[in-house]
Amino acid sequence: MTDMVLEQVSTSSGGGIMGELEARFGSSLRLQRTVDGIPTAWIERSQILAVMQFLKSGIQKPCVLLFDVSAIDERTRQNRAGQPAADYTVFYHLISLERNQDVRIKVALNQDDLALDSVTSVWPVANWYEREVFDMFGIHFTGHPNLRRILTPPLWEGHPLRKDHPARATELEPFRMSPEFLDAQQEDLRFVPEDWGMTRGNKHTDYMFLNLGPNHPSVHGVFRIALQLDGEVLVDAVPEIGYHHRGAEKMAERQSWHTYIPYTDRIDYLGGVMNNLPYVMNVEKMAGITVPDRARVIRVMLCELFRISSHLVFYGTFAQDVGQMSPVFYMFIDRERLLTIIEAITGGRMHPSWFRIGGVAQDLPEGWDTMVRDFLDYMPARLKEYDTMVMQNGILKQRTRDIGAYSTEEALEWGVTGPNLRATGLDWDLRKKRPYGGYDQFDFEVPLAQAGDCYARCEVRVEEIRQSLSIIRQCLDNMPAGPYKAQHALTTPPVKEHTMQDIETLIQHFLNVSWGPVIPAGESCTMIEATKGWNSYYSVSDGGTMAYRTRIRTPSFPHLQMIPMISRGFMIADLIAIIASIDFVMADVDR
Amino acid sequence: MNIEFEYIMILPVLLGAMLASALLVWWERRLLGWWQDRLGPNRLGPFGVLQVVADIVKLFTKHDWVPPFSDRVIFTLAPTAVVAGMLMGFAVVPYGPGLYIIDLNIGLLFFLAMTSLAVYGVLLSGLASNNKYSLLGGLRSAAQMVSYEVFMGLSLMGVVMLTGSFNMSQIVEAQRDIWNCIPQFVGLVIFLMAGLAEMHRLPFDLPEAEHELTAGFHTEYSGMKFGLIMLGEYLSLILTCAMTVTLFFGGWLGPDFLPPLVWFSLKTALLINFFILLRAAIPRPRYDQLMSMGWKILLPLTLLNLMVTGALALWMET
Numbered sequence: 068m069t070d071m072v073l074e075q076v077s078t079s080s081g082g083g084i085m086g087e088l089e090a091r092f093g094s095s096l097r098l099q100r101t102v103d104g105i106p107t108a109w110i111e112r113s114q115i116l117a118v119m120q121f122l123k124s125g126i127q128k129p130c131v132l133l134f135d136v137s138a139i140d141e142r143t144r145q146n147r148a149g150q151p152a153a154d155y156t157v158f159y160h161l162i163s164l165e166r167n168q169d170v171r172i173k174v175a176l177n178q179d180d181l182a183l184d185s186v187t188s189v190w191p192v193a194n195w196y197e198r199e200v201f202d203m204f205g206i207h208f209t210g211h212p213n214l215r216r217i218l219t220p221p222l223w224e225g226h227p228l229r230k231d232h233p234a235r236a237t238e239l240e241p242f243r244m245s246p247e248f249l250d251a252q253q254e255d256l257r258f259v260p261e262d263w264g265m266t267r268g269n270k271h272t273d274y275m276f277l278n279l280g281p282n283h284p285s286v287h288g289v290f291r292i293a294l295q296l297d298g299e300v301l302v303d304a305v306p307e308i309g310y311h312h313r314g315a316e317k318m319a320e321r322q323s324w325h326t327y328i329p330y331t332d333r334i335d336y337l338g339g340v341m342n343n344l345p346y347v348m349n350v351e352k353m354a355g356i357t358v359p360d361r362a363r364v365i366r367v368m369l370c371e372l373f374r375i376s377s378h379l380v381f382y383g384t385f386a387q388d389v390g391q392m393s394p395v396f397y398m399f400i401d402r403e404r405l406l407t408i409i410e411a412i413t414g415g416r417m418h419p420s421w422f423r424i425g426g427v428a429q430d431l432p433e434g435w436d437t438m439v440r441d442f443l444d445y446m447p448a449r450l451k452e453y454d455t456m457v458m459q460n461g462i463l464k465q466r467t468r469d470i471g472a473y474s475t476e477e478a479l480e481w482g483v484t485g486p487n488l489r490a491t492g493l494d495w496d497l498r499k500k501r502p503y504g505g506y507d508q509f510d511f512e513v514p515l516a517q518a519g520d521c522y523a524r525c526e527v528r529v530e531e532i533r534q535s536l537s538i539i540r541q542c543l544d545n546m547p548a549g550p551y552k553a554q555h556a557l558t559t560p561p562v563k564e565h566t567m568q569d570i571e572t573l574i575q576h577f578l579n580v581s582w583g584p585v586i587p588a589g590e591s592c593t594m595i596e597a598t599k600g601w602n603s604y605y606s607v608s609d610g611g612t613m614a615y616r617t618r619i620r621t622p623s624f625p626h627l628q629m630i631p632m633i634s635r636g637f638m639i640a641d642l643i644a645i646i647a648s649i650d651f652v653m654a655d656v657d658r
Numbered sequence: 659m660n661i662e663f664e665y666i667m668i669l670p671v672l673l674g675a676m677l678a679s680a681l682l683v684w685w686e687r688r689l690l691g692w693w694q695d696r697l698g699p700n701r702l703g704p705f706g707v708l709q710v711v712a713d714i715v716k717l718f719t720k721h722d723w724v725p726p727f728s729d730r731v732i733f734t735l736a737p738t739a740v741v742a743g744m745l746m747g748f749a750v751v752p753y754g755p756g757l758y759i760i761d762l763n764i765g766l767l768f769f770l771a772m773t774s775l776a777v778y779g780v781l782l783s784g785l786a787s788n789n790k791y792s793l794l795g796g797l798r799s800a801a802q803m804v805s806y807e808v809f810m811g812l813s814l815m816g817v818v819m820l821t822g823s824f825n826m827s828q829i830v831e832a833q834r835d836i837w838n839c840i841p842q843f844v845g846l847v848i849f850l851m852a853g854l855a856e857m858h859r860l861p862f863d864l865p866e867a868e869h870e871l872t873a874g875f876h877t878e879y880s881g882m883k884f885g886l887i888m889l890g891e892y893l894s895l896i897l898t899c900a901m902t903v904t905l906f907f908g909g910w911l912g913p914d915f916l917p918p919l920v921w922f923s924l925k926t927a928l929l930i931n932f933f934i935l936l937r938a939a940i941p942r943p944r945y946d947q948l949m950s951m952g953w954k955i956l957l958p959l960t961l962l963n964l965m966v967t968g969a970l971a972l973w974m975e976t
Contacts, residue, residue, distance in 0.1 A: 277790050285869045299794065299945060388869045390861060390942025396694035462861065462941045639794070640944045643870050 084170050087126050092118065097151055099173070102353050102591035105160075107171040107615075109151050112183060114651035115174055117331045119189045122161055122170065130161035130170055131479045133186075134594075135603065135620040136196035138204045140230045144587035144609050154178035159186070160592070160605075160620070164479070167500055171472035171592075176206065185211040192482035195628045200385050200564060201318075203228035213263065218309040218657055221255045227317055228616075234314075234321045258293040262307050265295050272297050275638075281310050285388050285643045288653030292630065292642070296399045299638045304631040311657035319606075319617030324350055324581030325424060325559035327614070331604075332418035334619060335655040337377040339409065340599045341370045343422035345604045348504060353586050353608055354557040360547040361424035361460065362504040368439075368542035369412070370504075371422070371535040375446075376405045378535075384526055386457045388647035389466045394457050399546075401449055408438045424584065425558025431550045439543050443536055445494035450532060458529065467521035471633040471645035474519060481632065482625030485600025485651065486527045491519035497596035499631070504595070509538050527652070557584040583612040592618075599623055599650050619658050623651035667759045675748050684710045686934050693938050701944030714885070718893035722881035729786040735885045736783035740890030743776030747897045752827045754910045754918035765826040769901060770811050772818040773856060775802045776890060780858070780865060783887070794800065795874025798945055799865035802855055805952050810852035812960045816845040816967040817905050830909035839906040844963040846906045848956055853902065855948070857894040859933065861940040864948060 085106040089096055097109040110118050122130045139156045141147065153175030161170045174183060186193045187210035197208040198217040205226040208214055216223060225232045233239055260267060260276055268274050280291035289310035313333060319327050331342040344366060351358060358366075379402045383395030388405040406416045412435055413419035413428070421428050457463060473483070475491040488495060495512040498506040514530030516523035552558055561579040565572045588610035594603035601621020609615035626649050632643045684699060684707055699709035710719040724730055750765035752758045762768050780803065784796020818824060820841060821832040829838075839846050855862040855973025866874035876887045903909060912921035943951070 234736075275790060275793075283872060299797075386941065390863075390867070390869065390938070392860060393694050393938045396696055400695055460941060462943050465947060466941065468942055500853075638944060638946065640867070640870050640942075 076130075084122070084126065084130070084166065084168060088118070088121070088170075099150060101171070102170055103349075103593065105169040105592060107173060107590075109173045109175060112174050112176065115172075116184050116189065118172060118184060119159070119186045122172075122438060123189055128163055128165035130163040130499050132162040132164065132484075133159065133168070133190040133192050133196075133482060134162050134601070135160040135605070135618070136186075136193055136200060137605075137618045137620075138206060138227060138228075139607060139616045140204060143230050144607075144615055146609050151175045155181060155206060157183060157206060157286070160603075164495060169592075174315070181205060182207040184207055184209050185214075187211055190482075191480060192625050192628065194650065195624065197283060202226065216309075218312040220252060220309070222252060227314055228439050233318075234317050258305070258307075260293075260295065263293075263303075265303055274302060279639075279642075280307075287384065287646070287651065290627070290653050290656070292646075294639070294642070296639070299640075301634055301637055301639070301642060304634060304642070306627050306630050306656055308653070308656050310626060311653040313654075313658065315443045315658040316617055316619055319614045321613065323612050324586055324614065325583050327617070328422065328424075329418065329420040329617075332420045333654060334621060334658055335377075335597060335599060335623075335652055336417060336600065337373075337652055338602075338655075339369075339373040339376070339415075339417060340366075340413070340419050340421050341373045341595070341597055342602070343420065344370055344504065345593045345595045345597075345602055346606075347422045347424050348595070349604045349606050350586060351553075352593060353589050353591050353606065354424070354555070354584070355587075356425045356553050356555045356557060358426055358504075358553055359550050361549040362551050362553070364542050364546055365427050365431060365551060366422060366504055367420075367506065367509070368539055368546075368588070369409070369427075371538045371542075372405055372409060374535045374598050375532050375539075376402050376409075378532050379405070381528055381647075382453065382457070382525070382532075385647045385650075386463065388643050389463050391457065391460070391463065392452060397449070397453070397456075401446065404442055404445070408435075408442060411435065411438055423552060423559050426550070426552030427553055429591060431546075436543055436546075439539060443540050443543070446536055447533070450529070453531070458526070464522060466640070467525065467648065468518070468646050470521045470637060470641045471648060472518060472520035472523075473629070473633050477632070478519070481629040483577040483600070483629065484622050484625075485596065485598075486531060487524055487622075487626060489513065490516045490523040490527045492517040497594060497601060501594075503593070509541050511538050511541075521644050524648040557586065559584060585610065585612055586614075594620070597622060599652075599655060600626065621655045621658060623649075623653075623655040626651055627656055667757070671753075671759055672745065675745065675893055675896060676889070678896055679889055680710045680714065681707070682892045682895065682930065683713065683888070686937075689931065689934050690938055693935070700930060713788050717882055717885035720881040722726065722883060725787065725789070725878050727788045728878060729788065732782050732786035732882050733878075734883070736779045736786055737847050737879065737886035737890065738779070739782065740776050740779030741886050741893065743774075743779065744890050744893035746775070747772040748893075748900075750826055751897070751900045751904060752830055752909060755827075757910075757919060758827070761827055761891070762826065763823045766814060766824040766829070766905075769826075769897075770807075770814075772895070773810075773894070774807055774896065777807070777856075779887075779890065780875055783879065784865070787875070787878040791871045791873070791877045792875050795865045795867075795871050795877070798867075798871075799858065799875055801949060802862070802864055802945070803858070805949060806852045806855035809848055809956045809960050812957075812964060813845045813848035814850060814905060815965055816842045819964075819967050819971050826904055826909075830904055830911060833908040833911060836909055837906065837908040839909075842967070843965075844907060844959060845967075846902070848960050848963070849902060849906070851956065853898040854933070855952075857891060857898055859891065859895065860937040861942045862948060863942065864945050867942060870955050895930060896934060897924065899926045899933065902929055 088108060095111045099107040100108050105378050141153045141156055155176040157174045159172040185197055195217060199209055200206050201214050201594040202216040202218050203226055259277060275296045277294045277296055278291060279294055281289040291304045291307040294301055315330055318330055328343055331346045334342045377652040379398045383398035386394040410416050411432060413421040475493045478488050478491050492515055494513055494515055499513055511534045514527050516526045556575055561576045563576060566576045586608045588608050590607045592603055594601050602622060603620040605618040606614050607616040634645050686699040699706040702708040702712055708755050724733055747769050749759040750762055750768050780799045781796055781944045817838050821829045876884060879887055907925050910918035910922040
């Protein structure tokens with residue numbers, strides 16, 4: 068099992084979107100089978116625009132969502148049997164909501180000619196993704212409106228996710244920052260409106276350019292928006308990200324499958340163990356591990372606890388950014404109670420890193436049920452109070468209704484997912500549509516709102532807190548007995564029971580502890596309904612103890628890209644409400 | 659009133675106002691803490707009251723930085739204008755029968771003039787900072803405070819009509835039978851809102867709106883210059899409350915078992931607490947919403963109030 072290469076290249080697709088794609092583009096298509104079962108097709112570089120246009124508007128029930136774009140440096144990869152020769156692969160992950168089906172399109176590139184047509188004309192959301200690929204891999208996108216670095220500073224040398232780029236400071240000379248270097252970097256941060264196609268004024272007005280951030284009380288982290296202002300009215304805005312970039316994807320290539328788990332906690336730092344979930348589920352998928360029921364229910368319960376915790380932070384800061392001072396304190400008190408439960412169960416608060424490949428780290432402690440039950444009994448009354456205090460407040464309504472609204476179509480065009488998408492009235496929750504981790508066993512509703520404005524986005528989240536409470540109560544009442552980790556050779560940390568009786572088990576244990584498990588070569592992607600939208604981990608294993616490539620698709624990244632579109636024509640105060648209503652953390656954006 | 663007595667009153671009023679605003683910083687934090695299920699400053703001295711001293715020491719010893727890009731002279735003078743204007747306003751407040759610095763027959767107008775002067779401080783500090791956030795704050799304060807000044811003055815004219823005088827002591831004396839808050843309820847509400855806008859506290863703190871403009875007009879201020887602006891804000895809170903009590907709640911009047919000064923202070927303190935509660939409870943409207951509320955609702959309402967009061971006053975006379 069462990070040595071098997073899980074992928075083959077086949078020539079026939081067996082219908083579906085791939086069938087239609089094949090019928091249209093015929094022989095130039097090469098199909099690849101991946102562990103996750105997502106239809107994957109290699110296409111010719113010249114066809115990219117045609118294929119994208121075809122998938123978006125040329126078929127029935129089209130792919131309306133460009134979920135992810137990234138690349139793989141294939142140069143040192145061993146196990147690519149049957150795949151077209153490539154130094155770099157750019158892949159596009161598309162989703163057709165009506166079919167509830169994914170498609171992955173791959174393009175092979177030669178390192179002497181790293182250029183590809185930009186798909187920004189088809190999908191506006193591709194803009195930032197292509198900039199990221201350019202930044203990380205140095206792949207050029209012809210026809211991109213403004214191809215420049217996005218996560219690393221403009222003066223950065225090299226492209227971090229290339230295999231020949233160092234990953235650790237110890238691989239480099241000691242760093243010295245000369246005054247000249249500092250000045251150059253500083254100068255480079257200056258916002259030049261002309262670079263973004265902005266004018267400095269028109270016949271009647273001179274515009275004011277205002278840097279909101281990177282340090283500003285309302286940008287929730289280190290995030291900069293350069294505003295083009297006519298008085299207090301926003302003419303245009305340019306979001307600047309990357310100040311929180313830590314190279315999480317690069318680190319995945321230097322950490323064993325197991326030791327990478329703590330890094331995932333820090334992606335959406337309000338989501339805690341919910342970040343572990345897509346990662347460990349993905350690895351389990353590749354390793355072929357089935358997680359026992361008890362572990363699955365424990366995972367669901369903790370994820371929902373963290374969803375409440377994250378939404379409470381959102382709720383409080385949302386009210387605070389609209390100028391209401393008190394709610395945030397009440398909500399942090401509730402969150403404190405939650406974190407106490409999480410601490411009792413996992414030992415950690417913000418970043419428990421508590422899920423393991425094959426299950427969870429420990430069994431639930433004695434008395435966990437009383438704690439959870441107390442919280443479940445306590446919370447609904449508080450939520451009711453908050454409704455009166457925040458949601459029914461006239462000034463808050465005035466400040467947030469019809470502000471920053473978008474339609475379902477616009478949302479999909481810009482890659483919006485999660486509560487922000489459901490605020491436009493689209494009933495699409497991954498927990499319902501593609502139940503993962505045992506969510507199909509739970510009875511809950513998907514809260515919706517119709518308006519798509521700031522108030523609607525808040526409404527959806529408040530209702531989600533109630534639904535999460537209901538899910539947690541179901542976990543509490545139906546917690547199955549049994550092991551909290553799978554009996555499988557590749558789980559981490561490995562099972563120790565028989566090590567002292569059986570030499571084979573001892574060796575296996577020793578290797579898996581010291582080197583970490585070897586995950587069979589293959590590619591897989593797993594997505595979940597995280598606190599802020601859809602979060603996915605796409606891992607490429609080359610049959611080693613570390614991932615060959617890990618792609619983390621986070622919901623906040625496209626959400627931020629949308630800010631200028633939804634805030635034009637509003638005032639600064641509205642922009643703050645919009646930012647607050649989007650619910651992002653910069654760690655989730657920059658990774 | 660002889661001249662010596664006037665001079666004697668200056669010092670206690672000055673000290674009292676300063677001390678009260680210093681204590682208010684602590685009291686507000688404690689009160690907010692209590693309402694928000696947290697503690698607030700409670701470590702230094704009894705109930706944390708000495709926190710004020712620590713804060714003042716900190717403000718005095720902080721690096722007093724004047725940004726090189728600012729207009730030095732105006733930048734330095736602006737905070738003093740805020741405090742000076744407010745302190746002058748205290749001169750006409752009657753704290754008890756015969757207990758005042760000066761008994762002007764245009765006391766009310768003097769109060770309005772002095773608070774208007776303080777607006778200059780805010781405006782100029784915003785402009786002189788030469789910072790974009792401060793500029794926006796300055797712009798907002800110019801629009802907000804200048805327009806709310808209009809209603810503030812007009813809302814008080816009903817009181818003047820009922821009393822027939824601008825003299826503060828006479829206004830208080832005229833309330834022996836019934837406090838102005840009843841016949842002039844509309845005037846009171848408008849005056850409170852205008853006062854709130856005037857002292858730019860949350861929910862009407864748009865010139866500084868921390869979440870939008872990162873402190874707005876006083877972004878660049880530090881050390882004691884910032885301290886002065888803070889002092890000015892708390893003075894303006896006390897002054898507005900003292901004026902509201904004088905004009906609408908019968909000033910020092912009250913049953914005999916407590917001296918007039920105590921009645922006056924009690925009423926003022928209660929009103930201050932009310933303003934702190936407002937800060938804890940209400941979100942901030944948007945700048946244009948605030949302006950349109952002012953011009954489209956408050957102004958017509960004020961004028962209507964004036965007309966009705968005037969008509970009634972005439973009718974009662976005949």
